[in-house]
Amino acid sequence: MNDIRASRRRWLGLLFISIAVALIIVDSTIVNVAIPSVVEDLGLNSTQVQWVQESYTLVFAALLLVFGTLADRYGRRRVLLIGVVIFALSSILAATAASGELLIASRLVQGIGGAMILPASLSTINATFRGRERAIAFAVWGSTIGGMAAVGPLLGGWLTTYFSWRWAFGINVPLGVIIIIGILIFTMESKEPSAQRRVDIVGALLSVVLFASLVFALIEGRSYGWFFSDTPPDFWTWGISPIPFVFALALAAGIAFVRWGFARERAGKSTMLAFGLLRIPSFRNGNIAAMIVSLGEFGIILSLPLWLQNVLGYDALQTGFVILALAIGSFMASGFAGAFGNKITPVTIVRVGIAAEIVGILIVALSLNPDAAWWQIAPGLFIYGFGVGLATALLTSVVLMDVPLSQSGQGSGTQSTARQVGSALGIAILGTVLFASLGSGLDAKLANRPEIPAEARTQIVDLVVDSAGTGISTLDEKLPDAAADAREAFTDSTRYAAFAAAGFLAIGFLASLRLDGARRGDDDAEGEVERTVNDAKSTDG
Structure with a gap:
């Protein structure tokens, strides 16, 4: 009876952990559908549009190792609980933001909360579940990410269309309360007693500088110039x-x-960073594949909602319904993974998934035209x-399958x-491809219209690019x-972004070929890798 209760508690705890993960994933995608309304309401330019998304992702990426x-x-x-609290409170700030700068600042704070939630949820699952149960738990966790990445635009479309874009952030508050209650009741505390308690402050600062400066340069290169600049920052x-x-x-x-x-x-x-873990082939190669695949996966989610609304004229809810096809495919994939996971x-499943992503995104790219219908x-x-x-569902378990429990948080x-x-x-990168090609493509098309003088052509290009496409409707009359x-130019640039995403996914597929497909017993693998890591540390010492 006690075993049944403990098992039930573990799975209910997984439910609320998955909802917590869904919270941060939905928030990172829900904003995309709401962006045109935010642009109109707060007057954002195209760089600010990227920063509304990137400010969150930048802090998120920079602090994951720390937390x-x-x-x-x-x-x-x-x-995990502290992260949910920070995330919910910063969502209130985002929902009440009166300017683009305040919205971006609140997104920065959201990134801190999200960076606490994600690794804590993963290491909790890694510490709570063993053997086959762990594989199932990771599948649930991964499917939540894949599914919520697509459900987010639908929810954001509904809230933006019938209420306000501000509710796209406000919805996080009641969800946060539910998550906190559920985790307090059903999730046990866990920590690694042997872990050293002194934090590597210098390493943390260097990681933050590394990720923040890299993403900043990629975003602002289009605005400030990649080498020479006519519009440098004031400082x-x-x-x-x-x-x-x-x-x-x-x-x-x-x-x-x-x-x-x-x-x-x-x-x-x-x-x-657990440098010793990088000696584990599944961990090292899996992380390389995960990074490249994520590069291709999430970039297209920025451009497609903008294209659907600014070119086809869909509202936010209609856009969400189109992208719902992505959610349906993701949820069906979780059933497929469960049915064939033991066979x-x-x-192999990860490779099939990446291949399907490449095929799907190429179909989308080839279907884009200014007169396209949703069913295309x-x-x-x-x-x-x-x-x-x-x-997504199984790449995480592949990466962590050989990681010792004592280093699950770092892993x-x-x-x-x-x-x-x-x-x-x-x-x-894909945002830069989108807006840079939009500017050059539109300028080339307008150059073929002698009735539009050069000065007016520049103003039109700036209007369309700086408004992230929302200014197109003002040109109609x-x-x-x-x-x-x-x-046409926005369609072409969206297609180029899709092709670039497919290219990165193809590189990710090649990286996945270096992963070991053999399955080993959970305990045997962990024991072997524990000895490998310890031996490596002894050798280094």
């Missing part, structure tokens, strides 16, 4: 763009982070969503960081031909 380590040392449930007085210096800062911080980490590990001190190796886009989104569900934090760095880079050119 993964803290969760192991001071309590996984404690860190910059040099003749060239600050972007090369920011890239150099990221490179220097990355080198310093690795050298510092290895030095501390040789001295037997704590590190932000096909997890790595939906099949590609369904296939893409099916692939996301397969790859989960590392793989979460790899994913979030990938998604941050994806949004930055006075300059219908220019509006048609803008829709």
Whole structure:
């Protein structure tokens, strides 16, 4: 009877942990559908549009390693609960923001809460479930990410259309209360007693500088110039763009982070990244694959809702219904993974998922045109969503399958960081592809219209690009031909972003070929890897 109660409690705890993960994933996707309304209400430009998403993802990626380590040392449930509280409170600030700057600032604070929730949830699952139950739990966790990434736009569309974009953030507050109550009741506290309690402060600062500077350079390069700049920031007085210096800062911080980490590990001190775990092939190669796949997965989610609303004229709810095809595919993938999980190796399922993502996104790209109907886009989104569900559900378990329990927090934090760095880079790179190609493409089309002078052409391009496409509708009455050119240019740029995403996914598929497809017993694998890591530390010492 006690075993039945304990098992029931574990699975109910998993339910609320999954809802917590859903909270941060929904929030990262729900905003995309609401962005056109936010742009109209707060007057955001295209760079601010990227930063509304990136400010969250940037902090998220930069702090995952820190909070993964803290969760192991001071309590996984404690860190998870604190993260939910911070996330809910910052959602109130986002919902009441009166300007783009305040909205971006609140998103930064949300990123802190999200960075606490994700690695704490992963390490809690890793510590709570064993053997086959762990694989099922990871599948539930991963399917939640894949499904919620698609449900978010539908929920955001409904809230934005019938209420306000502010409710896209306000919904987090009651959900946060439910999560806190459920975790307090059904989830036990866990920590690693043998973990060193001193935090690697220098390593934490270097990781933050590395990720923050890299993503900043990728986002702002389009605005400030990749080398020379006509529009430098106010604080910059040099003749060239600050972007090369920011890239150099990221490179220097990355080198310093690795050298510092290895030095501390040789001295037997704590590190932000478990460098010893990188000697485990499944962990090392799995993280590389996860980062590249995430780069391709989340970048297209930025451009497609903008295209649906600004080119096809859909409202937020209609956009959500189109993207629902992605959610349906993802949920069906979780059933497929459950049915064949014991017959096909997890790595094989991951590869099938990535392949399906590539096929789906190519179908979407080839279906894009200014007169497209929703049913032409939906099949590609369904296939893409099916692939996301397969790859996301089991890639985590593949990455962590050989990680010792004593380092589960660092392991989960590392793989979460790899994913979030990938998604941050994806949004930055594909966002740059979208808006840069939109500007050049529209300028080229308008140049073929002699009735539009050069000065007016520049103003039209700036209007469309800076408004992230929402300015197209204002051209319909006075300059219908220019509006048609803008829709064609936005369609072309969205297609280019989709092709770029497919290219990154193809690289991720190649990276997955280095993963070991063999299945081993959970306890045997853990014991073997524990000895490998300990031997490696002894050798380094």
